[in-house]
């Protein structure tokens with residue numbers, strides 16, 4: 142796991158750093174994708190790499206049994222703090238605790254999601270295979286898996302540019318986030334450097350991402366008995382992903398054990 146998610150300052154800043162992310166519309170996309178396959182809502186969802194729990198908390202408001210898990214205890218603690226401010230019965234666990242409970246009493250889910258580039262945080266092929274294999278074992282037969290990631294093809298075609306996002310809160314407070322990337326294509330790695338300015342405070346973070354090719358991911362999924370329903374552009378079910386699409390999302394169905 143990246144040490145960044147063990148850094149208290151980063152974890153506390155996480156929701157501000159990614160304040161421009163459209164969580165409610167991603168949740169809509171998730172539910173729409175599931176419905177396009179099963180014509181109904183899922184009864185249970187596992188959110189792998191749930192971070193501070195934003196998707197999980199929104200999903201749990203829809204009368205769905207939701208569990209969020211994350212390798213980082215600090216992210217889980219932040220998700221629990223957020224849950225305490227809402228009336229949600231969503232459960233949050235560290236991956237370690239959750240896997241331990243699953244070994245004793247296996248619970249399977251209708252839908253598993255892993256959103257916002259969680260797979261890019263995995264750096265070894267063997268670990269990526271184990272990640273999907275565990276996910277498969279936690280999914281009911283005919284269950285659905287949805288996850289998004291960076292498209293390594295798009296990054297190689299057109300290197301990421303610096304980005305500056307300004308957010309002004311209703312209090313008038315301004316937060317400016319500047320992001321730049323160091324790309325090492327020969328090793329399929331990207332270092333994402335973010336710099337957040339708020340009042341007289343500044344905050345720096347570095348995230349190390351591995352770029353997986355869509356082809357490698359497909360091979361792993363097919364070997365585990367998944368059917369790829371669609372590999373789409375961003376979070377748009379109607380648009381198949383192309384080479385130049387930076388953010389791509391897999392919607393898959395487990396068709397055999």
Ligand SMILES: C[S@@+](CC[C@H](N)C(=O)[O-])C[C@H]1O[C@@H](n2cnc3c(N)ncnc32)[C@H](O)[C@@H]1O
Pocket residue numbers: 142146189190191192193194195196210211212213216236255256257258259262263272
């Ligand atoms: C960019 S954050 C995304 C968090 C959340 N899904 C969101 O959309 O805000 C990536 C998260 O994945 C977690 N993570 C990385 N590798 C993981 C793994 N193998 N299993 C579970 N969580 C993982 C990190 O700790 C981090 O919280």
